[in-house]
Amino acid sequence: MKYLHLVWAALFRRKTRTIFTLLSVLAAFLLFGMLDAVRSAFDAPPSAAGVNRLVVSSRISIIQALPQSLLARIQAIPGVEQVTYANWFGGYYQEPKNQNLMFQIAVNPNYLDVYPEFSIPADQRKAFEQTRTGALIGATAAKALGIKIGDKIPIKGAIYTSKSSGDTSWTFDIVGIFKASEEKMRGLENQMLFRWDYFDEARTFGSGTIGWYVVRVADPKQSEGIAAAVDAISANSDHETKTQTEQAFNLAFVKQLGDIGLIVGAIMAAVFFTLILLTGNTMAQAVRERIPELAVLKTLGFSNRSVLGLVLAEAVLLIVLGGALGLLLAQVLLPAVNAGSGGRMNFPPIGMNTWLVGLALMVGIGLIVGALPALRGMRLRIVDALAGR
Amino acid sequence: MARASRSRSKFEEKSDNNEVGAKNAMSTLVEIRNLSKTYERGKQKVEVLHHINLDIAEGDFFALMGPSGSGKTTLLNLIGGLDSPTDGTLSVAGQRIDQLGEGALAKWRSSNVGFIFQFYNLLPMLSAQKNVELPLLLTKLSSAERKRNASIALQLVGLADRASHKPNELSGGQQQRVAIARAIVSDPKLLVCDEPTGDLDRQSAEDVLGLLQSLNRDHGKTIIMVTHDPKAAEHARHTLHLDKGMLVEAQTA
Numbered sequence: 001m002k003y004l005h006l007v008w009a010a011l012f013r014r015k016t017r018t019i020f021t022l023l024s025v026l027a028a029f030l031l032f033g034m035l036d037a038v039r040s041a042f043d044a045p046p047s048a049a050g051v052n053r054l055v056v057s058s059r060i061s062i063i064q065a066l067p068q069s070l071l072a073r074i075q076a077i078p079g080v081e082q083v084t085y086a087n088w089f090g091g092y093y094q095e096p097k098n099q100n101l102m103f104q105i106a107v108n109p110n111y112l113d114v115y116p117e118f119s120i121p122a123d124q125r126k127a128f129e130q131t132r133t134g135a136l137i138g139a140t141a142a143k144a145l146g147i148k149i150g151d152k153i154p155i156k157g158a159i160y161t162s163k164s165s166g167d168t169s170w171t172f173d174i175v176g177i178f179k180a181s182e183e184k185m186r187g188l189e190n191q192m193l194f195r196w197d198y199f200d201e202a203r204t205f206g207s208g209t210i211g212w213y214v215v216r217v218a219d220p221k222q223s224e225g226i227a228a229a230v231d232a233i234s235a236n237s238d239h240e241t242k243t244q245t246e247q248a249f250n251l252a253f254v255k256q257l258g259d260i261g262l263i264v265g266a267i268m269a270a271v272f273f274t275l276i277l278l279t280g281n282t283m284a285q286a287v288r289e290r291i292p293e294l295a296v297l298k299t300l301g302f303s304n305r306s307v308l309g310l311v312l313a314e315a316v317l318l319i320v321l322g323g324a325l326g327l328l329l330a331q332v333l334l335p336a337v338n339a340g341s342g343g344r345m346n347f348p349p350i351g352m353n354t355w356l357v358g359l360a361l362m363v364g365i366g367l368i369v370g371a372l373p374a375l376r377g378m379r380l381r382i383v384d385a386l387a388g389r
Numbered sequence: 390m391a392r393a394s395r396s397r398s399k400f401e402e403k404s405d406n407n408e409v410g411a412k413n414a415m416s417t418l419v420e421i422r423n424l425s426k427t428y429e430r431g432k433q434k435v436e437v438l439h440h441i442n443l444d445i446a447e448g449d450f451f452a453l454m455g456p457s458g459s460g461k462t463t464l465l466n467l468i469g470g471l472d473s474p475t476d477g478t479l480s481v482a483g484q485r486i487d488q489l490g491e492g493a494l495a496k497w498r499s500s501n502v503g504f505i506f507q508f509y510n511l512l513p514m515l516s517a518q519k520n521v522e523l524p525l526l527l528t529k530l531s532s533a534e535r536k537r538n539a540s541i542a543l544q545l546v547g548l549a550d551r552a553s554h555k556p557n558e559l560s561g562g563q564q565q566r567v568a569i570a571r572a573i574v575s576d577p578k579l580l581v582c583d584e585p586t587g588d589l590d591r592q593s594a595e596d597v598l599g600l601l602q603s604l605n606r607d608h609g610k611t612i613i614m615v616t617h618d619p620k621a622a623e624h625a626r627h628t629l630h631l632d633k634g635m636l637v638e639a640q641t642a
Contacts, residue, residue, distance in 0.1 A: 002526055009514040296510045299471060300524045300571075301499020303492050382471045383463075386506070 007313045010290065018318070021282045025322025026329065028275045029358060033330025034337070035264045036354045037347040041247075042260040052220045053114065055249035056213040056230050059240040062252055063088075065209035066239050074213060077229045081218045084111045087196060087211035091157040091170065093145055102141035104155060104192045106199035106211075114216050117185050118193075124149070124176025132198040135172035138189030139179045149174055155192075161204040170202070187340075212249070272365065280369040283315050287373035294377045295385030308378040315370025316363055323362035327355065418578060418611050419445035419468055424477035426463050426634075437463045439634045440477065447482075447578065450605040450612045452625035459631040461615040462583055468613060469581040470498045482578060499527045503572025503610075507584035509564040511556040517543060517567045518552040524575045542570035546600060562593025569600060573610070580604065582614040586621050598624040 012018050056074065058064035065087075075083050089104035109129045112118050120128075120136060128134045137147055147153060150173075157168035165171075172194050180188045200207055217226050227243035234241045244252070287294070294307055302310075331350045338347055426438040437460045445451060453461050466472040467479060470486050473494075479487040481501060489497055503524075511520045521539040530538065543549050546566040556564050565585060572580055582601065586594035602624050604610040614625060622628045630637045 002532065005519065006515075006523075006526070009512070009519075013514045292510065293512050296512065297523070298495065299469075299498065299504050299510075301495050301497075301527050303495045305492075383466050386471075386510070 003310060003313070007310060007317055010286075010310070011314050011317055013290070014286065017282065017286070021279055021318060022322040022325070024278055025275060025319055026326040028271050029323040029326025029362070030330050030333070031271055031326075032268055032323075032358060032361070033327045033350050033354065034334065034347075035268060036357070037330070037334055037350060039261055039264045040351075040354070041347050051223050051245050052217050053246055054215045054217065054223060054227050054230070054243050055246050056215060056241050056243045057211070057249060057252070059231075059242040062212065062249070064239075065206055065211060066213065066234075066241065068208050068210050070210075070213065070233065070239075070241070073233050074215060074230055077226060077233075079218050079222045079226050080215055082110065082114055082216040083213055084108050084114045085196065085210045085213045086111060087199065089155070089157060089194075089199070090159055091155040091168070093147075093153060093155055098145060100190075101144045102137065102190060102192050104194065106196040107193045108196050111193065111214070114214050117181050117188055118178045119181045120176050120178040124178075127175035128193075128195070131173055131175050132195055133171065133173045134175040135192055135194035136176040136178050137174055137192045139177050140186065140189035141192060142174075142177050147174055149177060160199070160206070162202050163204055164202060183339075214246075215243070272361070276365055276368055279315070279319065279365070280372070283311075283318070283369050283373045284376075286314075287311055287377055291377075291380060291385050292388070295380060295382045298380070298382050299386070304378045307380075308374045311374035311377045312367060312370040315373070316366030319366040319369070320359070320362045323358060323365075327358050416447050417444045418447040418449075418482055419443070419613075420478075420480040421468075422478045424464075424467065424474050424479055426460070426467060426472070427475040437634050438467075438474075441634075441636060443629070443636060445611065445613065447611055448605070448609050450602070450624075450626045451614065452622035452628040453613060453615045453631060454617070454619070454622055454628055455631035460634040461631050464631065465581050465583055465613060465615050468579075469502050469504060470494045496527075499524060500575060501577050501579060503569075503575070503577045503580045505565070505568050505572050505580060505582040505585045507587040509556070509561070509568045509588075511564055511567055511571070513556050516553050516555055517548060517559065517570075520556070520567055521570045521574050523571060528575065538574055539570070542574040543567070545573070546570045560593070561589050562596055565589060565593070565597050566600065569597070569604075573604065573608075578609075578611055580610050580612045582612065584615055584617065586616065586618060594618075594621065 056066070056070075058066055068085075071083060071085065074080060085108050087106040089106055091104050092099040093102055112120065112125060112128075118136075124136070128136055135153075142148065152171060152173050155170045155172060157170055159168075160170075161168050162170050172192075178189070178193075180186050196210075215226065215230065217223050230243040231241050294311075297307060297310075298304070327350060334347055334349060421441055421443040424438060424441040424443075425436065427434050427436045429435075441464065453465065455461050463472070467474055468481070470481075470489070474487050477487070478485060484497070486494065486497060511517075512523070515523075518536070518539050521542050522535045525535040525538060528535075540549065540552065543552055546569050548563060548566050548570065551559060551563060551567075556567070559567065565588075569585075580601070585601070586597055589597060598621055601612055601614065605612050605626075612625070614621070616622050
């Protein structure tokens with residue numbers, strides 16, 4: 001510890017360079033913290049215990065449809081309060097670039113009972129129930145796309161063909177605009193809900209099948225048991241189900257994009273490789289500038305090992321300082337990201353495990369980037385260094 | 390070998406007949422026998438010092454003069470334990486430092502020699518106080534003791550009021566005095582100074598030389614000073630001349 005002031009002073013000898021390097025390290029570990037939370041969320045989806053809504057989808061894949069006949073059997077399970085169902089549509093309004101502004105889902109009207117997060121005036125809700133081609137649109141999507149109640153809007157589907165149009169063009173009547181009941185659920189307002197019965201009758205294939213069921217349970221303490229009971233219905237059938245929390249379901253939806261763990265790992269490897277090159281160069285430059293000073297330390301009696309240790313400590317301190325700040329920032333930002341996802345994502349906070357892995361990475365990277373400059377400092381010949389050779 | 394012997398004789402004859410005769414009464418601090426140093430520059434071998442023989446008594450103040458390339462700094466570096474001789478023996482306070490390995494030599498330097506350089510060689514990011522404390526980091530002294538000792542050393546060189554200043558906030562003369570404080574803080578017997586006034590104006594140089602004289606006279610430090618400046622050499626008790634790696638004469642102040 002008595003050398004700490006020496007290491008600290010050496011680190012901040014060139015303040016601007018050190019601050020920029022610290023920012024690079026901070027950015028890398030901020031990314032590490034955020035991506036590790038994503039990876040953790042995908043690796044260990046939350047259990048069904050303690051939640052009052054469960055999503056039932058195909059065990060094989062969430063794009064695999066389930067038979068409508070399951071509805072009655074799920075409803076019959078003791079403890080199940082209500083069951084609704086939905087189907088992903090996957091289309092866009094006017095232009096493909098609008099796809100992410102409004103996701104379309106075909107739902108049974110009681111979907112709105114199971115999801116009280118959708119806040120909608122009673123008359124508009126009634127109009128939805130009474131209009132087979134009716135659709136409800138989220139306030140955010142309506143504003144972004146300039147859609148209002150009374151509009152008849154075309155939606156170009158990506159999968160489903162309409163019997164009436166003969167192609168993937170569908171037409172809906174906007175009968176209501178809903179809002180999210182809470183600010184943190186604003187992500188819901190990027191959706192359009194339309195009637196599943198209209199969708200089922202009009203589509204040219206897949207009739208009588210359902211994308212996923214949503215089950216509301218009376219007692220959250222029984223959720224795990226109910227999930228097991230639902231899955232038992234279809235066990236050993238050609239449509240085995242997987243009943244999970246909404247969060248786990250949403251994660252599984254995103255997981256269709258690819259192997260999230262591999263993607264996260266590849267990104268982090270690229271980030272840390274770049275970080276090693278960047279900070280390695282900075283450390284090499286910093287030590288090169290200080291060769292005469294290191295020679296003075298050796299002149300005063302600092303051993304080769306002491307000089308090696310001082311330079312390594314400087315490199316490790318640089319990375320640990322920037323890395324810890326990055327992970328702290330990630331810890332602060334993660335709740336904001338969760339809130340920004342409108343409740344669809346709930347990434348876990350940065351836990352002890354992430355901190356430990358992060359610290360190990362920081363120390364490891366510090367040792368790697370400090371190794372060559374430290375060896376150079378250790379091996380320098382005093383008389384040559386003092387003579388500027 | 391013959392020339393080397395001749396140069397030794399010359400020095401001994403002169404020193405035996407003058408004040409350095411007092412060295413016989415004082416114990417010998419530095420004893421150099423048949424010392425040579427050869428550098429290898431690529432395939433070329435350059436013999437910088439040729440069979441030097443020299444005794445320096447404890448409490449003496451030597452100026453080492455000679456033209457550029459004569460081997461002054463090399464000899465100083467060898468005496469200070471910064472480099473190892475190619476041949477010969479070198480003892481300081483009875484210890485054969487030519488036989489010490491790099492680690493042992495570093496440890497020896499930390500407690501036996503103080504170094505003063507032409508360009509001060511202070512660490513720019515540390516205050517004067519922290520620069521002076523540097524050699525004490527290698528001791529078992531507590532933080533408070535290190536601070537106290539460094540303060541005393543700074544007081545001794547007249548810079549107690551500049552303890553918190555960084556080198557770039559001090560004049561050249563003040564920086565050199567901080568370097569002297571750093572050299573004496575661990576109370577070594579021997580101070581080696583390489584052109585300590587080479588980068589200073591006349592007044593600052595006089596101040597620094599006066600300080601070195603005081604350290605020699607009042608505190609018993611043995612000082613070996615390399616200089617090009619005859620005026621600076623006048624402050625020493627004895628002057629040695631080196632030419633082409635050999636001692637050629639000795640003068641007494």
